[in-house]
Amino acid sequence: MVNFANFREIGRKIVCVGRNYKDHAIELGNAIPKKPMIFLKATSSYVADGKPIVIPPGCENLHQEVELGVVISKEAKNIQKDQWQDYVAGYVVALDMTARDFQNEAKKEGAPWFLAKSFDTSCPVSNFIEKSAIADPHNVELYCVINGAEKQRSKTDVMIFDIPTLLEYITKYTTLAPGDLLLTGTPAGVCRVLPGDVIEFGITGIIKSNVTVQ
Protein backbone atom coordinates (compact mmCIF):
# COMPACT_ATOMS: atom_id res chain seq x y z
CA MET A 1 0.00 0.00 0.00
CA VAL A 2 1.56 3.26 -1.17
CA ASN A 3 1.55 6.13 1.35
CA PHE A 4 0.79 9.07 -0.89
CA ALA A 5 1.63 11.51 1.88
CA ASN A 6 5.19 10.79 0.69
CA PHE A 7 4.42 11.75 -2.90
CA ARG A 8 7.49 14.02 -2.99
CA GLU A 9 9.74 10.99 -2.47
CA ILE A 10 7.71 8.51 -4.56
CA GLY A 11 6.98 10.61 -7.64
CA ARG A 12 9.47 11.06 -10.45
CA LYS A 13 8.01 14.03 -12.25
CA ILE A 14 5.97 17.18 -11.88
CA VAL A 15 3.95 17.83 -15.03
CA CYS A 16 2.72 21.41 -15.26
CA VAL A 17 0.29 23.35 -17.40
CA GLY A 18 0.93 26.93 -18.46
CA ARG A 19 -1.72 29.57 -19.21
CA ASN A 20 -4.65 27.49 -17.96
CA TYR A 21 -6.54 30.48 -16.52
CA LYS A 22 -7.61 33.11 -19.03
CA ASP A 23 -7.05 36.06 -16.66
CA HIS A 24 -3.45 34.94 -16.01
CA ALA A 25 -2.66 34.42 -19.72
CA ILE A 26 -3.90 37.95 -20.35
CA GLU A 27 -1.97 39.56 -17.47
CA LEU A 28 1.30 38.28 -18.99
CA GLY A 29 0.30 39.31 -22.51
CA ASN A 30 0.04 35.73 -23.76
CA ALA A 31 -2.49 34.23 -26.19
CA ILE A 32 -5.20 31.92 -24.84
CA PRO A 33 -3.88 28.45 -25.69
CA LYS A 34 -5.81 26.18 -28.07
CA LYS A 35 -4.29 23.07 -26.50
CA PRO A 36 -2.66 22.50 -23.11
CA MET A 37 0.86 23.96 -22.83
CA ILE A 38 2.80 21.35 -20.89
CA PHE A 39 6.19 21.53 -19.18
CA LEU A 40 8.14 19.67 -16.50
CA LYS A 41 9.51 20.69 -13.15
CA ALA A 42 12.15 18.37 -11.66
CA THR A 43 11.22 16.67 -8.38
CA SER A 44 14.40 18.18 -6.95
CA SER A 45 12.39 21.43 -7.00
CA TYR A 46 10.29 20.41 -3.98
CA VAL A 47 10.89 22.54 -0.91
CA ALA A 48 11.67 20.46 2.16
CA ASP A 49 9.41 21.07 5.16
CA GLY A 50 10.02 24.39 6.86
CA LYS A 51 12.72 25.45 4.39
CA PRO A 52 12.63 28.74 2.50
CA ILE A 53 12.45 29.55 -1.18
CA VAL A 54 15.94 30.51 -2.40
CA ILE A 55 16.06 32.93 -5.34
CA PRO A 56 18.22 31.32 -8.05
CA PRO A 57 21.51 33.06 -8.98
CA GLY A 58 20.96 35.97 -11.36
CA CYS A 59 17.15 35.99 -11.10
CA GLU A 60 15.75 39.49 -10.66
CA ASN A 61 12.06 38.75 -11.08
CA LEU A 62 10.87 35.70 -9.15
CA HIS A 63 7.09 35.17 -9.27
CA GLN A 64 4.74 32.97 -7.25
CA GLU A 65 1.98 31.02 -8.99
CA VAL A 66 -0.53 29.30 -6.70
CA GLU A 67 -1.88 26.10 -8.27
CA LEU A 68 -4.04 23.09 -7.50
CA GLY A 69 -1.97 19.90 -7.69
CA VAL A 70 -3.24 16.41 -8.48
CA VAL A 71 -1.28 13.45 -7.09
CA ILE A 72 -1.41 10.40 -9.38
CA SER A 73 -2.40 7.07 -7.80
CA LYS A 74 -1.33 4.48 -10.37
CA GLU A 75 0.39 4.01 -13.72
CA ALA A 76 -1.58 5.94 -16.28
CA LYS A 77 -1.37 5.84 -20.09
CA ASN A 78 -4.18 6.84 -22.45
CA ILE A 79 -6.55 7.84 -19.68
CA GLN A 80 -10.16 8.08 -20.84
CA LYS A 81 -11.77 11.31 -19.65
CA ASP A 82 -14.60 9.60 -17.81
CA GLN A 83 -12.14 7.37 -15.90
CA TRP A 84 -9.96 10.22 -14.62
CA GLN A 85 -10.95 9.86 -10.98
CA ASP A 86 -9.47 6.33 -10.86
CA TYR A 87 -5.99 7.85 -11.32
CA VAL A 88 -6.22 10.45 -8.55
CA ALA A 89 -4.71 9.66 -5.13
CA GLY A 90 -5.38 13.12 -3.74
CA TYR A 91 -4.50 16.77 -4.04
CA VAL A 92 -2.10 19.47 -2.86
CA VAL A 93 -1.86 23.20 -3.21
CA ALA A 94 1.49 24.28 -4.62
CA LEU A 95 3.50 27.27 -5.74
CA ASP A 96 4.95 27.01 -9.23
CA MET A 97 7.78 29.46 -8.50
CA THR A 98 8.92 30.98 -11.78
CA ALA A 99 12.01 33.03 -12.63
CA ARG A 100 10.01 35.32 -14.92
CA ASP A 101 13.11 37.01 -16.33
CA PHE A 102 14.66 33.65 -17.24
CA GLN A 103 11.33 32.57 -18.75
CA ASN A 104 10.97 35.75 -20.82
CA GLU A 105 14.46 35.25 -22.21
CA ALA A 106 13.68 31.61 -23.05
CA LYS A 107 10.38 32.52 -24.73
CA LYS A 108 12.10 35.15 -26.84
CA GLU A 109 14.76 32.67 -27.96
CA GLY A 110 12.44 29.67 -28.45
CA ALA A 111 14.51 27.96 -25.76
CA PRO A 112 13.31 25.47 -23.13
CA TRP A 113 12.06 26.63 -19.73
CA PHE A 114 14.32 24.56 -17.45
CA LEU A 115 16.13 27.41 -15.68
CA ALA A 116 12.90 29.37 -15.18
CA LYS A 117 10.99 26.46 -13.68
CA SER A 118 13.24 23.74 -12.23
CA PHE A 119 15.66 25.53 -9.93
CA ASP A 120 15.96 24.16 -6.39
CA THR A 121 13.05 25.30 -4.14
CA SER A 122 10.85 26.21 -7.11
CA CYS A 123 8.06 23.94 -5.88
CA PRO A 124 6.73 24.58 -2.35
CA VAL A 125 3.78 22.25 -1.65
CA SER A 126 1.22 21.78 1.11
CA ASN A 127 0.67 18.53 2.91
CA PHE A 128 -1.15 15.82 0.99
CA ILE A 129 -4.94 16.18 0.87
CA GLU A 130 -6.91 12.92 0.76
CA LYS A 131 -9.08 12.61 -2.34
CA SER A 132 -12.18 12.29 -0.14
CA ALA A 133 -11.58 15.77 1.31
CA ILE A 134 -12.28 17.44 -2.06
CA ALA A 135 -15.59 16.36 -3.58
CA ASP A 136 -15.00 18.33 -6.78
CA PRO A 137 -11.55 19.80 -7.53
CA HIS A 138 -13.14 22.09 -10.10
CA ASN A 139 -15.17 23.71 -7.34
CA VAL A 140 -12.59 24.91 -4.82
CA GLU A 141 -10.98 28.31 -4.28
CA LEU A 142 -7.23 28.89 -4.48
CA TYR A 143 -5.65 31.84 -2.74
CA CYS A 144 -2.25 33.38 -2.14
CA VAL A 145 -1.45 36.11 0.39
CA ILE A 146 1.97 37.76 0.63
CA ASN A 147 2.94 39.59 3.84
CA GLY A 148 -0.77 39.77 4.69
CA ALA A 149 -1.84 41.28 1.33
CA GLU A 150 -4.02 39.19 -0.94
CA LYS A 151 -2.45 38.60 -4.38
CA GLN A 152 -4.35 35.69 -5.90
CA ARG A 153 -7.86 34.33 -5.30
CA SER A 154 -9.84 32.29 -7.80
CA LYS A 155 -12.25 29.43 -8.12
CA THR A 156 -10.86 26.49 -10.07
CA ASP A 157 -14.01 26.27 -12.20
CA VAL A 158 -12.51 28.72 -14.69
CA MET A 159 -9.62 26.51 -15.78
CA ILE A 160 -9.42 26.51 -19.58
CA PHE A 161 -8.61 22.77 -19.64
CA ASP A 162 -10.15 20.81 -16.78
CA ILE A 163 -8.40 17.93 -15.00
CA PRO A 164 -9.90 15.10 -17.12
CA THR A 165 -8.89 16.94 -20.30
CA LEU A 166 -5.35 17.50 -18.99
CA LEU A 167 -4.93 13.88 -17.90
CA GLU A 168 -6.25 12.58 -21.22
CA TYR A 169 -3.95 14.91 -23.18
CA ILE A 170 -0.76 14.27 -21.20
CA THR A 171 -1.17 10.49 -21.06
CA LYS A 172 -1.63 10.29 -24.83
CA TYR A 173 2.09 11.04 -24.91
CA THR A 174 3.60 10.30 -21.52
CA THR A 175 2.93 7.69 -18.85
CA LEU A 176 2.16 9.05 -15.40
CA ALA A 177 3.10 6.99 -12.35
CA PRO A 178 2.17 6.82 -8.65
CA GLY A 179 3.25 9.94 -6.80
CA ASP A 180 3.71 12.03 -9.95
CA LEU A 181 2.20 15.50 -9.55
CA LEU A 182 0.10 17.44 -12.06
CA LEU A 183 0.05 21.20 -11.51
CA THR A 184 -3.03 22.66 -13.15
CA GLY A 185 -2.06 26.29 -13.76
CA THR A 186 -2.39 29.59 -11.92
CA PRO A 187 -5.02 32.34 -11.90
CA ALA A 188 -4.18 36.06 -12.20
CA GLY A 189 -2.24 37.96 -9.55
CA VAL A 190 1.29 36.64 -9.94
CA CYS A 191 3.88 39.18 -8.81
CA ARG A 192 7.50 39.64 -7.87
CA VAL A 193 8.52 38.23 -4.50
CA LEU A 194 11.46 39.52 -2.48
CA PRO A 195 13.75 38.24 0.27
CA GLY A 196 11.89 38.19 3.58
CA ASP A 197 8.43 37.82 2.02
CA VAL A 198 6.10 35.39 3.74
CA ILE A 199 3.80 33.61 1.30
CA GLU A 200 0.62 31.95 2.55
CA PHE A 201 -1.08 29.79 -0.03
CA GLY A 202 -4.06 27.53 0.28
CA ILE A 203 -7.44 26.18 -0.68
CA THR A 204 -10.18 28.02 1.18
CA GLY A 205 -11.56 25.93 4.03
CA ILE A 206 -9.40 22.92 3.20
CA ILE A 207 -5.68 23.55 3.63
CA LYS A 208 -3.12 26.28 4.01
CA SER A 209 0.66 26.38 3.89
CA ASN A 210 3.39 28.94 4.48
CA VAL A 211 6.79 29.54 3.00
CA THR A 212 9.34 32.33 3.34
CA VAL A 213 11.57 33.78 0.64
CA GLN A 214 15.17 33.76 1.84
Add this chain to the structure above:
Amino acid sequence: MVNFANFREIGRKIVCVGRNYKDHAIELGNAIPKKPMIFLKATSSYVADGKPIVIPPGCENLHQEVELGVVISKEAKNIQKDQWQDYVAGYVVALDMTARDFQNEAKKEGAPWFLAKSFDTSCPVSNFIEKSAIADPHNVELYCVINGAEKQRSKTDVMIFDIPTLLEYITKYTTLAPGDLLLTGTPAGVCRVLPGDVIEFGITGIIKSNVTVQ
Protein backbone atom coordinates in the same frame (compact mmCIF):
# COMPACT_ATOMS: atom_id res chain seq x y z
CA MET B 1 25.89 0.43 -2.10
CA VAL B 2 23.95 1.74 -5.08
CA ASN B 3 23.91 -0.46 -8.18
CA PHE B 4 24.17 2.15 -10.92
CA ALA B 5 23.36 -0.44 -13.59
CA ASN B 6 19.79 0.31 -12.40
CA PHE B 7 20.14 4.05 -13.03
CA ARG B 8 16.87 4.05 -15.00
CA GLU B 9 14.98 3.02 -11.86
CA ILE B 10 17.05 5.02 -9.35
CA GLY B 11 17.29 8.35 -11.15
CA ARG B 12 14.54 10.95 -11.08
CA LYS B 13 15.55 13.18 -13.95
CA ILE B 14 17.29 13.32 -17.29
CA VAL B 15 18.96 16.71 -17.76
CA CYS B 16 19.80 17.43 -21.38
CA VAL B 17 21.84 19.99 -23.29
CA GLY B 18 20.75 21.34 -26.64
CA ARG B 19 23.06 22.60 -29.40
CA ASN B 20 26.28 21.44 -27.76
CA TYR B 21 27.99 20.51 -31.03
CA LYS B 22 28.58 23.37 -33.44
CA ASP B 23 27.95 21.28 -36.57
CA HIS B 24 24.55 20.18 -35.24
CA ALA B 25 23.49 23.69 -34.22
CA ILE B 26 24.33 24.81 -37.75
CA GLU B 27 22.52 21.94 -39.50
CA LEU B 28 19.26 23.00 -37.78
CA GLY B 29 19.83 26.69 -38.50
CA ASN B 30 20.35 27.59 -34.84
CA ALA B 31 22.78 30.08 -33.32
CA ILE B 32 25.80 28.76 -31.42
CA PRO B 33 24.77 29.12 -27.76
CA LYS B 34 26.66 31.45 -25.42
CA LYS B 35 25.60 29.41 -22.40
CA PRO B 36 24.34 25.83 -22.06
CA MET B 37 20.74 25.37 -23.23
CA ILE B 38 19.22 22.98 -20.69
CA PHE B 39 16.01 20.98 -20.76
CA LEU B 40 14.50 17.96 -19.05
CA LYS B 41 13.33 14.60 -20.30
CA ALA B 42 11.07 12.62 -17.95
CA THR B 43 12.44 9.29 -16.70
CA SER B 44 9.25 7.72 -18.09
CA SER B 45 10.94 8.30 -21.47
CA TYR B 46 13.40 5.42 -20.98
CA VAL B 47 12.86 2.52 -23.36
CA ALA B 48 12.55 -0.80 -21.58
CA ASP B 49 15.02 -3.47 -22.72
CA GLY B 50 14.24 -4.86 -26.14
CA LYS B 51 11.24 -2.59 -26.67
CA PRO B 52 10.82 -0.38 -29.74
CA ILE B 53 10.59 3.38 -30.14
CA VAL B 54 6.95 4.32 -30.65
CA ILE B 55 6.33 7.48 -32.72
CA PRO B 56 4.10 9.78 -30.63
CA PRO B 57 0.60 10.56 -31.97
CA GLY B 58 0.65 13.26 -34.63
CA CYS B 59 4.45 13.39 -35.01
CA GLU B 60 5.54 13.45 -38.63
CA ASN B 61 9.23 14.14 -38.19
CA LEU B 62 10.87 12.05 -35.49
CA HIS B 63 14.66 12.48 -35.28
CA GLN B 64 17.37 10.49 -33.54
CA GLU B 65 20.15 12.28 -31.65
CA VAL B 66 23.01 10.08 -30.43
CA GLU B 67 24.52 11.43 -27.20
CA LEU B 68 27.01 10.59 -24.50
CA GLY B 69 25.26 10.26 -21.13
CA VAL B 70 26.79 10.79 -17.71
CA VAL B 71 25.26 8.92 -14.75
CA ILE B 72 25.49 10.88 -11.50
CA SER B 73 26.92 9.09 -8.46
CA LYS B 74 25.90 11.27 -5.52
CA GLU B 75 23.96 14.35 -4.52
CA ALA B 76 25.49 17.29 -6.32
CA LYS B 77 24.94 21.01 -5.79
CA ASN B 78 27.42 23.72 -6.77
CA ILE B 79 29.93 21.33 -8.26
CA GLN B 80 33.38 22.84 -8.70
CA LYS B 81 34.77 22.16 -12.16
CA ASP B 82 37.91 20.45 -10.92
CA GLN B 83 35.86 18.09 -8.71
CA TRP B 84 33.52 16.89 -11.47
CA GLN B 85 34.84 13.34 -11.61
CA ASP B 86 33.74 12.73 -8.01
CA TYR B 87 30.13 12.98 -9.15
CA VAL B 88 30.32 10.54 -12.05
CA ALA B 89 29.21 6.93 -11.53
CA GLY B 90 29.65 5.97 -15.15
CA TYR B 91 28.40 6.55 -18.66
CA VAL B 92 25.85 5.43 -21.26
CA VAL B 93 25.23 6.13 -24.90
CA ALA B 94 21.68 7.31 -25.51
CA LEU B 95 19.30 8.51 -28.18
CA ASP B 96 17.57 11.81 -27.40
CA MET B 97 14.60 11.06 -29.65
CA THR B 98 13.03 14.35 -30.70
CA ALA B 99 9.69 15.09 -32.36
CA ARG B 100 11.25 17.79 -34.54
CA ASP B 101 7.88 19.05 -35.80
CA PHE B 102 6.61 19.46 -32.23
CA GLN B 103 9.87 21.18 -31.29
CA ASN B 104 9.76 23.59 -34.23
CA GLU B 105 6.21 24.57 -33.28
CA ALA B 106 7.26 25.11 -29.65
CA LYS B 107 10.30 27.19 -30.65
CA LYS B 108 8.16 29.39 -32.87
CA GLU B 109 5.67 29.98 -30.05
CA GLY B 110 8.19 30.39 -27.25
CA ALA B 111 6.56 27.33 -25.67
CA PRO B 112 8.22 24.59 -23.59
CA TRP B 113 9.63 21.47 -25.23
CA PHE B 114 7.81 18.78 -23.24
CA LEU B 115 5.89 17.15 -26.11
CA ALA B 116 8.94 17.15 -28.38
CA LYS B 117 11.26 15.56 -25.83
CA SER B 118 9.40 13.65 -23.10
CA PHE B 119 7.03 11.30 -24.92
CA ASP B 120 7.19 7.64 -23.93
CA THR B 121 10.16 5.80 -25.56
CA SER B 122 11.98 9.06 -26.33
CA CYS B 123 15.09 7.87 -24.46
CA PRO B 124 16.67 4.58 -25.59
CA VAL B 125 19.87 3.94 -23.63
CA SER B 126 22.68 1.42 -23.68
CA ASN B 127 23.71 -0.66 -20.72
CA PHE B 128 25.61 1.15 -17.99
CA ILE B 129 29.33 1.67 -18.65
CA GLU B 130 31.58 1.65 -15.60
CA LYS B 131 33.49 4.90 -15.13
CA SER B 132 36.78 2.99 -15.33
CA ALA B 133 35.97 1.85 -18.89
CA ILE B 134 36.22 5.42 -20.22
CA ALA B 135 39.46 7.14 -19.27
CA ASP B 136 38.42 10.47 -20.82
CA PRO B 137 34.77 11.00 -21.89
CA HIS B 138 35.93 13.95 -24.01
CA ASN B 139 38.01 11.58 -26.09
CA VAL B 140 35.56 8.97 -27.34
CA GLU B 141 33.69 8.62 -30.64
CA LEU B 142 29.88 8.51 -30.86
CA TYR B 143 28.19 6.92 -33.83
CA CYS B 144 24.73 6.15 -35.12
CA VAL B 145 23.89 3.85 -38.02
CA ILE B 146 20.34 3.44 -39.38
CA ASN B 147 19.50 0.35 -41.47
CA GLY B 148 23.21 -0.09 -42.05
CA ALA B 149 23.84 3.47 -43.28
CA GLU B 150 26.01 5.75 -41.17
CA LYS B 151 24.20 8.92 -40.05
CA GLN B 152 26.26 10.32 -37.18
CA ARG B 153 29.90 9.94 -36.20
CA SER B 154 31.85 12.39 -34.07
CA LYS B 155 34.49 12.66 -31.42
CA THR B 156 33.22 14.15 -28.17
CA ASP B 157 36.18 16.54 -27.98
CA VAL B 158 34.25 19.12 -30.01
CA MET B 159 31.49 19.67 -27.44
CA ILE B 160 30.97 23.43 -27.01
CA PHE B 161 30.52 23.04 -23.23
CA ASP B 162 32.47 20.14 -21.74
CA ILE B 163 31.18 17.92 -18.94
CA PRO B 164 32.77 19.86 -16.03
CA THR B 165 31.30 23.09 -17.41
CA LEU B 166 27.85 21.51 -17.80
CA LEU B 167 27.89 20.03 -14.30
CA GLU B 168 29.03 23.31 -12.77
CA TYR B 169 26.36 25.27 -14.64
CA ILE B 170 23.43 22.92 -13.95
CA THR B 171 24.21 22.44 -10.26
CA LYS B 172 24.36 26.19 -9.69
CA TYR B 173 20.59 25.99 -10.09
CA THR B 174 19.46 22.41 -9.61
CA THR B 175 20.61 19.56 -7.39
CA LEU B 176 21.55 16.36 -9.18
CA ALA B 177 21.10 13.03 -7.39
CA PRO B 178 22.35 9.44 -7.72
CA GLY B 179 21.12 7.83 -10.93
CA ASP B 180 20.20 11.11 -12.60
CA LEU B 181 21.40 11.22 -16.20
CA LEU B 182 23.07 14.11 -18.03
CA LEU B 183 22.80 13.96 -21.83
CA THR B 184 25.56 16.02 -23.36
CA GLY B 185 24.19 16.91 -26.81
CA THR B 186 24.37 15.47 -30.30
CA PRO B 187 26.71 15.99 -33.27
CA ALA B 188 25.48 16.59 -36.83
CA GLY B 189 23.61 13.97 -38.83
CA VAL B 190 20.20 13.86 -37.18
CA CYS B 191 17.48 12.75 -39.58
CA ARG B 192 13.94 11.50 -39.84
CA VAL B 193 13.37 7.92 -38.72
CA LEU B 194 10.50 5.77 -39.96
CA PRO B 195 8.60 2.69 -38.79
CA GLY B 196 10.75 -0.41 -39.27
CA ASP B 197 14.05 1.43 -39.04
CA VAL B 198 16.77 -0.29 -37.02
CA ILE B 199 19.00 2.17 -35.21
CA GLU B 200 22.43 1.08 -33.98
CA PHE B 201 24.10 3.58 -31.69
CA GLY B 202 27.29 3.32 -29.75
CA ILE B 203 30.69 4.48 -28.61
CA THR B 204 33.40 3.10 -30.88
CA GLY B 205 35.22 0.18 -29.25
CA ILE B 206 33.30 0.51 -25.98
CA ILE B 207 29.59 -0.22 -26.34
CA LYS B 208 26.81 -0.57 -28.85
CA SER B 209 23.07 -0.81 -28.61
CA ASN B 210 20.15 -1.40 -30.98
CA VAL B 211 16.58 -0.21 -31.10
CA THR B 212 13.81 -0.53 -33.67
CA VAL B 213 11.22 2.07 -34.61
CA GLN B 214 7.75 0.54 -34.41
